[in-house]
Amino acid sequence: MSDILQKLKxxxxxxxxAFLLVVQEDGVSLxxxxxxxxxDQIDHKELSDLRYxxxxxxxxxxERFPNARIGLLVxxxxxxxxxxxxxxxxxxxxxxxxxxxxxxxNTVEKCACLYPYPYGLENVVGEENPGIEADPKLxxxxxxxxxxxxxxxxxxxxxxxxxxxxxxxxxxxxxxxCSLENPGLVVPGEVPPTLPAFHxxxxxxxxxxxxxxxxxxxxxxxxxxxxxxxxxxxxxxxxQFGYKPGHNLDERSPFIFLGETSDVEHLI
Amino acid sequence: MNKxxxxxxxxxxxxxxxxxxxxxxxxxxxxxxxxVSRLQYxxxxxxxxxxxxxxxxxxxxxxxFQEGIDGVLVAGCxxxxxxxxxxxxxxxxxxxxxxxxxxxxxIEKERLRLEWVSAAEGEKFASVIRDFTEQIKALGPSPLxxxxxxxxxx
Ligand code: SF4
Ligand code: SF4
Ligand code: FES
Numbered sequence: 001m002s003d004i005l006q007k008l009k010x011x012x013x014x015x016x017x018a019f020l021l022v023v024q025e026d027g028v029s030l031x032x033x034x035x036x037x038x039x040d041q042i043d044h045k046e047l048s049d050l051r052y053x054x055x056x057x058x059x060x061x062x063e064r065f066p067n068a069r070i071g072l073l074v075x076x077x078x079x080x081x082x083x084x085x086x087x088x089x090x091x092x093x094x095x096x097x098x099x100x101x102x103x104x105x106n107t108v109e110k111c112a113c114l115y116p117y118p119y120g121l122e123n124v125v126g127e128e129n130p131g132i133e134a135d136p137k138l139x140x141x142x143x144x145x146x147x148x149x150x151x152x153x154x155x156x157x158x159x160x161x162x163x164x165x166x167x168x169x170x171x172x173x174x175x176x177x178c179s180l181e182n183p184g185l186v187v188p189g190e191v192p193p194t195l196p197a198f199h200x201x202x203x204x205x206x207x208x209x210x211x212x213x214x215x216x217x218x219x220x221x222x223x224x225x226x227x228x229x230x231x232x233x234x235x236x237x238x239x240q241f242g243y244k245p246g247h248n249l250d251e252r253s254p255f256i257f258l259g260e261t262s263d264v265e266h267l268i
Numbered sequence: 269m270n271k272x273x274x275x276x277x278x279x280x281x282x283x284x285x286x287x288x289x290x291x292x293x294x295x296x297x298x299x300x301x302x303x304v305s306r307l308q309y310x311x312x313x314x315x316x317x318x319x320x321x322x323x324x325x326x327x328x329x330x331x332x333f334q335e336g337i338d339g340v341l342v343a344g345c346x347x348x349x350x351x352x353x354x355x356x357x358x359x360x361x362x363x364x365x366x367x368x369x370x371x372x373x374x375i376e377k378e379r380l381r382l383e384w385v386s387a388a389e390g391e392k393f394a395s396v397i398r399d400f401t402e403q404i405k406a407l408g409p410s411p412l413x414x415x416x417x418x419x420x421x422x
Contacts, residue, residue, distance in 0.1 A: 203373075
């Protein structure tokens with residue numbers, strides 16, 4: 001663990017004002033912002049293995065202190081989230097010093113992750129492990145016919161207690177006004193929310209944006225396979241437009257921009 | 269009286285409801301032309317005039333299904349004729365995506381249809397409506413209709 005921190009310290013030396021890390025103290029994992037002048041503290045820190053929506057904190061820090069330079073340790077999903085967010089001008093990658101972290105095999109399996117490595121980052125610690133081949137839940141859902149699918153989703157969404165945890169933890173959900181709180185679309189106070197609005201609206205918004213980190217699914221108290229739904233839509237996005245969120249800094253979601261780049265000839 | 273009442277209710281259940289988003293500049297005028305020319309097409313279509321099909325958010329379509337609509341038609345200017353130049357480019361991309369997404373959700377993708385109808389194409393408008401109505405009739409009422417309890421009973 002501590003060699004990872006050493007590496008981060010080495011690489012970020014002189015280039016950052018603070019480190020943002022999830023550390024473990026007395027058995028509790030918490031995010032900590034460690035200023036550079038307290039850097040020797042880092043030697044005594046124990047890095048946590050917990051997956052934490054650190055990216056959301058980075059967004060907030062950058063919003064309030066646009067010039068702060070921050071050192072971060074990122075997993076594959078976090079790196080993808082940063083890339084995707086930078087396309088929507090929510091993150092300034094120039095102010096971040098990133099060191100990648102390959103996920104261990106057990107993490108890969110626990111997360112059912114397809115891309116457990118921050119591809120494209122220069123400095124990465126740990127050995128690259130292959131991702132899983134396919135999301136088993138999605139494979140199951142894809143086997144259903146269309147009316148069975150609706151029944152399947154209905155039985156899942158019926159469990160929703162509308163805690164908004166899925167939205168709150170999502171690194172890609174940065175809107176100040178959320179459509180899920182629009183009373184014209186989602187009836188306030190109605191639990192469970194009427195099919196299909198709440199979940200299908202969120203799903204549509206995540207298409208081409210979701211980096212498949214799985215935090216929403218992990219946090220959902222009702223155990224709804226949210227990420228599998230978003231993955232299904234990301235697959236359509238890839239089939240139709242060749243777009244994969246968070247994978248390439250130079251490509252943009254076909255739903256963001258019109259302009260000359262919107263090639264529709266093949267759609268007509 | 270009572271009997272009639274029940275019959276009426278049954279009719280209502282069987283009746284197909286179609287919502288059509290029509291762009292002000294082309295398809296709405298096309299629909300108007302179809303009407304002025306007295307072309308025959310099923311009248312049970314609720315239309316919503318929008319300034320451009322590019323303003324039709326996928327939210328509206330999900331909301332329409334939530335409110336018990338059986339089929340949604342989006343009709344606008346032909347590609348290249350959009351009065352806001354590229355509004356319908358976005359529509360083309362969105363609708364193509366949304367059809368597949370509906371399938372993932374468990375709503376038949378045939379319940380959503382995109383058509384380009386110009387102001388001069390009254391006949392095309394009438395035939396699109398006729399054809400779409402037949403298509404939706406064949407599919408039957410939407411599984412999300414509130415008067416159908418199937419989905420609720422899981
Ligand atoms: S998996 Fe869930 S939390 Fe992660 S980016 Fe996608 S929607 Fe957001
Ligand atoms: S986290 Fe789960 S229970 Fe909470 S709002 Fe999202 S889907 Fe519903
Ligand atoms: S103005 Fe008709 S589709 Fe844009």
